[in-house]
Amino acid sequence: MKCKVCKEPAVVCLPSHNAAFCPGCYEKFYMKQVREGIRKRKLLNRDDKVLVALSGGKDSLSLMYALAELDYDVTGLHIDLGIPNSSEKARAVIEDFCSSRGFKLTVVEMEKEGMPMPLVKKHIRRPICSVCGKVKRHYFNRVALEQGFTALATGHNLDDEVARLFANTLRWDQAYLSDQGPVLPAENGFAKKVKPLYRLSEYENANFAFLQGIPYHHLPCPYSGGASFTAHKMLWRDLEFKSPGTKRSFYEGFLDRGAPAFASFHERKAEEVIACTDCGCPTSAGVCGVCRIKVQLDRALKDEGA
Ligand code: SF4
Numbered sequence: 001m002k003c004k005v006c007k008e009p010a011v012v013c014l015p016s017h018n019a020a021f022c023p024g025c026y027e028k029f030y031m032k033q034v035r036e037g038i039r040k041r042k043l044l045n046r047d048d049k050v051l052v053a054l055s056g057g058k059d060s061l062s063l064m065y066a067l068a069e070l071d072y073d074v075t076g077l078h079i080d081l082g083i084p085n086s087s088e089k090a091r092a093v094i095e096d097f098c099s100s101r102g103f104k105l106t107v108v109e110m111e112k113e114g115m116p117m118p119l120v121k122k123h124i125r126r127p128i129c130s131v132c133g134k135v136k137r138h139y140f141n142r143v144a145l146e147q148g149f150t151a152l153a154t155g156h157n158l159d160d161e162v163a164r165l166f167a168n169t170l171r172w173d174q175a176y177l178s179d180q181g182p183v184l185p186a187e188n189g190f191a192k193k194v195k196p197l198y199r200l201s202e203y204e205n206a207n208f209a210f211l212q213g214i215p216y217h218h219l220p221c222p223y224s225g226g227a228s229f230t231a232h233k234m235l236w237r238d239l240e241f242k243s244p245g246t247k248r249s250f251y252e253g254f255l256d257r258g259a260p261a262f263a264s265f266h267e268r269k270a271e272e273v274i275a276c277t278d279c280g281c282p283t284s285a286g287v288c289g290v291c292r293i294k295v296q297l298d299r300a301l302k303d304e305g306a
Pocket residue numbers: 081117128129130132133221222223224
């Protein structure tokens with residue numbers, strides 16, 4: 001197969017774009033998707049100070065690389081969850097990636113914050129991934145606001161976005177549908193959130209990381225239970241195989257024609273937000289969810305030691 005652009009041998013075939021690319025033309029294609037995605041949905045301004053959430057996976061590292069290539073002012077943020085045989089490996093990959101390319105990096109250690117995930121898993125009777133997700137989102141927002149960043153960028157890709165949109169649509173969850181999209185403006189104590197990879201699939205990001213020689217952390221989290229590929233993602237994989245481009249048109253179609261119908265539900269939700277009495281972060285109750293988890297954990301540890 002030949003590259004659609006220069007006719008050299010192709011290494012990446014993309015049926016959804018009816019195209020195949022050689023390594024050099026694939027890099028140009030990928031960077032154009034990121035650049036055009038940012039421009040089309042007005043994700044970032046040239047003077048934005050961007051904090052990039054880095055998990056160590058292919059998506060977040062490719063995102064950091066691409067935004068730096070596009071000359072945005074980027075700083076990485078990694079939350080070290082303190083999970084044995086996992087967190088130290090992810091952190092090492094990120095630290096190597098950032099130091100070898102001269103990228104700024106901030107690391108927040110859950111051990112030092114008094115909430116390492118193994119202790120949370122042991123003492124908090126809730127699904128660990130829901131608590132972990134909450135904690136990560138809390139610190140992403142907190143670091144962004146405390147350190148004066150104007151945007152928080154995450155590596156969510158097209159597959160993540162489609163799976164989430166599909167789940168929200170199956171439930172007709174108006175509040176969640178009102179928040180769905182590649183940009184959420186800064187408001188009510190929340191930093192602006194952007195997802196510049198929303199036009200690129202998991203496969204496209206993996207190819208980019210591989211061809212750019214970006215080593216990434218690919219081992220699943222020991223707490224994930226191996227369920228990294230959800231039933232919805234499998235359904236969409238089949239749909240996309242039978243009809244290439246369906247994922248993209250479903251998602252972009254929602255942004256263009258579906259999202260405006262849910263905008264009023266976002267406004268209603270935003271009115272309910274107040275500042276946490278302990279940490280000042282936005283919450284709908286007096287004390288935010290993460291401060292409540294901290295209190296529960298401290299209590300459980302005291303009881304254990306008593
Ligand atoms: Fe956290 Fe691991 Fe669950 Fe991901 S899989 S949310 S890192 S506990």
